[in-house]
Amino acid sequence: MITKMGWDANQIRRYIMEDAAIKRIHPQQFDVAHFKRAVIEAHNRYRRLHGTNDLSQDGACEIAAKRWADSVSRQSACLTHEPQQRFGESLFFYSTLQPLISDPETMAEATVRTFYIEGRDYRRSARWVASRHGHFTQMLWRDTNRIGIGVSIIPQPAGWGCMPPGRGQAWIFYVVLRYDPPGNRVISERSFDENVLPVENKDIQAVQCLAT
Template sequence: MFAKTITKRAIQALVLVGAASTAPLVSRDRDDFNEKMLEVTNWYRAQHGANPVSWDDGLADYATNYAKTCPMGHSDTPYGESVVVGDKWTSSGCWANVFGHERIYFDFDNGGPASNTGHFTQLVWKDTTRMGCGWAQCSDGFHVVCEYLNVGNVSGDNNRYYRENVGRQVSGNANDEYLG
């Protein structure tokens, strides 16, 4: 069977988080950021029947170093990757909520890649077991990058990998966001 990994190049959906966010301002402490990103990620994963992921400091270092380049797209990473840019710092949970919110666009009946759901599908990809994120303040705002192992968004075999790895929502509602 042939599988083509769709990570950076095919899914270039760069999400912009604007000033309209209502999330409260919080500390930019890296430990708080790491804890909240992991917590929110695992909240979404639980809603879609995926096991929790663990934090990986090596992936977080990679993500932080890439964020410091102030990227406007994906790196040439061997990992699954999500990139988001916002002009204001909001709660760390807001960044992961941006990824999770894409679930309202995902076609659970047919699966498969789409330019507006790649962050969500990587977030809840069942084969993913580790993640690490980083951020940097740049001239155009805050750049947040998350790296994931095992890589998600694997295409091929008539979208079988999506059907196996992106579960339907088993709790909550599609428009729910993590507020904790």
């Protein structure tokens, strides 16, 4: 894990910005294939902390994820889920006025950690958790065993849609993740107890994150 990244959404995005200024990778030079592998590795690292099986890459999930990433990254709404689709779904984006992005490992950890920190106030056997902890519960859902990652990296006018305010051109890094079978759709105490397991491997950082 990247210890300096922090365990807060604002800290994570600030770390990306600062790290991008150092590594100076142009968005068009970003290694998407490396990023996808790193996203799966990050998922599985967190899942192992909870005694949960690994995810494997799935072609059908990836095709669906890429199609929606290409579509939603061009929309004015920032986080729009695709309606009526059979996979579980999580979304992440990073936008910047500078044509700079961090490396695939850092962007993968930032993406997955943003989902994981939703679990800091998660309580098992609570019926209301799905709306507040959807990304966290999906990434750990035990019955889910396949994942697909779609990435869209495109320029957009500054100040439009998800872009930061300013003039000229901005860049958006948009990630769609699809999970199969989907998790957290059956809202019952038993389903969450059986599929979102407590921390088993006592990783200090993860335990501290979920305890805050």
